[in-house]
Amino acid sequence: MWADDAALDAASRRLxxxxxxxxxxxxxxxxxAANVRALTGTAHHPERTVDVTVDSAGQLxxxxxxxxxRHQSAARTAEQILExxxxxxxxxxxxxxxxxxxxxxxxxxxAQAIIDSYRSRLGHDQGQRDAxx
Numbered sequence: 001m002w003a004d005d006a007a008l009d010a011a012s013r014r015l016x017x018x019x020x021x022x023x024x025x026x027x028x029x030x031x032x033a034a035n036v037r038a039l040t041g042t043a044h045h046p047e048r049t050v051d052v053t054v055d056s057a058g059q060l061x062x063x064x065x066x067x068x069x070r071h072q073s074a075a076r077t078a079e080q081i082l083e084x085x086x087x088x089x090x091x092x093x094x095x096x097x098x099x100x101x102x103x104x105x106x107x108x109x110x111a112q113a114i115i116d117s118y119r120s121r122l123g124h125d126q127g128q129r130d131a132x133x
Contacts (some may be wrong), residue, residue: 023082029110032103039099040104041092050077052084054092060085089122 019048040061042053049069053062096118104111 026084028103031116032100034100036096037097039092041088041090043084043087043091045080047080049085052081052082052083052088054088056092056096058089058092086123088132093118093122 037054037056040053041058042051042062044051047068049066049072051064052060055061063081065077069080093115097115100111100114104114121131
């Protein structure tokens with residue numbers, strides 16, 4: 001099948017390199033998954049009345065309300081909580097995007113798929129205006 005031993009050696013080296021690159025990619029992907037699971041997003045309302053932290057899935061894990069909320073309507077407090085929650089999810093998305101790009105590379109199709117998945121799950125379009133908080 002092989003014309004000479006050199007061609008066989010070259011093919012064997014290419015297979016070894018391919019196997020090594022797959023193992024490296026698998027390790028980077030495992031590390032990325034562990035690091036993403038450890039992320040949280042935190043945001044503070046500009047009036048400093050509400051602080052929100054979300055876990056790596058975008059779920060609320062901490063909510064702190066300043067005593068000044070007692071002097072405003074419940075509707076205003078609810079609005080501030082929702083705004084700040086969106087900002088916390090936008091911050092989480094920013095962190096996931098940066099970590100994924102750093103780990104897998106910006107041009108990697110898998111990296112973009114991960115970021116797009118988070119963007120759709122976290123409702124990024126809703127929270128984009130709050131991302132700077």
